[in-house]
Amino acid sequence: MPKKTIKRFMPDHQTIRDNKYLKVFGDLLHNPNLWHLNRHSVAKAFAIGLFFAFIPVPFQMVLAAGGAIIFHANLPLSIALVWLTNPLTMPVIFYACYLVGTLLLAVPERKFAFEANWQWVVDSLSTIGPAFFVGCLFLAIVFSVLGYFGIQSLWRYSVIKAWKSRGHK
Template sequence: MPKKIIKKFMPDHHTIKNNKHLQIFGDLLHNGNLWHLNRRSVAKAFAVGLFCAFIPVPFQMVLAAGIAIIVHANLPLSIALVWITNPLTMPAIFYFCYVVGTWILGASEKAFVFEASWQWLVESVSTIGPAFILGCGVLATLFSIIGYFGIHALWRYSVVKEWKKRLTRKVTK
C-alpha cells in the first residue's frame, strides 16, 4: 500500500515544525490535517512538491510549505518532494526545462557557458530567460498534474488489490 511506503520515507513532523525557516507559518503548522496520510492529502502533496521542484527560486521548501498549508496537502511530503531538484539533478532538470521552452517557442537553442556571477545572470535573462521560464512553468504544471492523478490511481489500485485479498481470504475460510 502506498501509505506504508510513503510513511517509511517521510521526515519526522517534529523536525519540520521546528525548522527555523518554517517558523513564519506559526500556529498554522499545528493543523493536524497537514500531517495525515490519506489519498487526497498525499495526491495534493505530490502536486505541490513536484510543482515547486520545477520553479527556479531560492527557498523552494518554504514555497512548497506555504502552498501545502493553503491547499491542506501533507506538509512533510510536499517539502520532501522539492528535493527532486537538488544540486546534483538541478542542472539536468533545468536544462531540460530550457529545451522544452525553446521547443514551445519555436526558437533555436542558444549556446551559453554558465558563470556564477550577477552579470551573467542579468545578461542571460534576456537571452535564454524566456524559454527557460516557460519550460519551467510548463513542466511544473505537467508533472504536478501527472503526480496528482498518478497517486490517485496508484492509491486506488492498492486499495482494490487489498480488497481482493480480503475477499479471497474470506472465501477460503
C-alpha cells in the same frame, strides 16, 4: 500499500516544525490535518511539491509549505518533494526545462556556458531566460498534474488489490 511506503520516507514532524524558514507559518504548522496520510492529502502534496520543484526560485520549501497549508495537503511530503531539484539534479532538470521552453516558443537553442556569478544570471535573463522560464512553468504544471493523478490512481489500485486479496469483490 502506498501509505506505508510513503511513511518510511517522510521527514520527521519535529524537523519540519523546527526549520527556521518555516517558522513564518507559526501555529499553522501544528494543524494535525497537515500531517495525515490519505489519498487526497498525498495526491495534493505530490502536485504541490512537484510544481515548486520545477519553479526556479529560492525558498522552494517555504512555497511548498504555504501551498500545503492553503490546499490542505500533507505538509512533510510537499516539502520533501521539492528536493527533487537538488544540487545534483538541478543542472539536468533545468537544462531540460530550457530545451522544452525552446520547443514551446519555437526559438533556436542558444549555446551558453554556465558561470556561477550574478552578472551571468542577469545577462542570461534576456537571452535564454524566456525559454527557460516557459519550460519551467510548463514542466511544473505537467508534472504536478501527472503526480496528482498518478498518486490517485496508484492509491486506488492498491486499495482495490488489498480488498481483492482479502476475498472482497
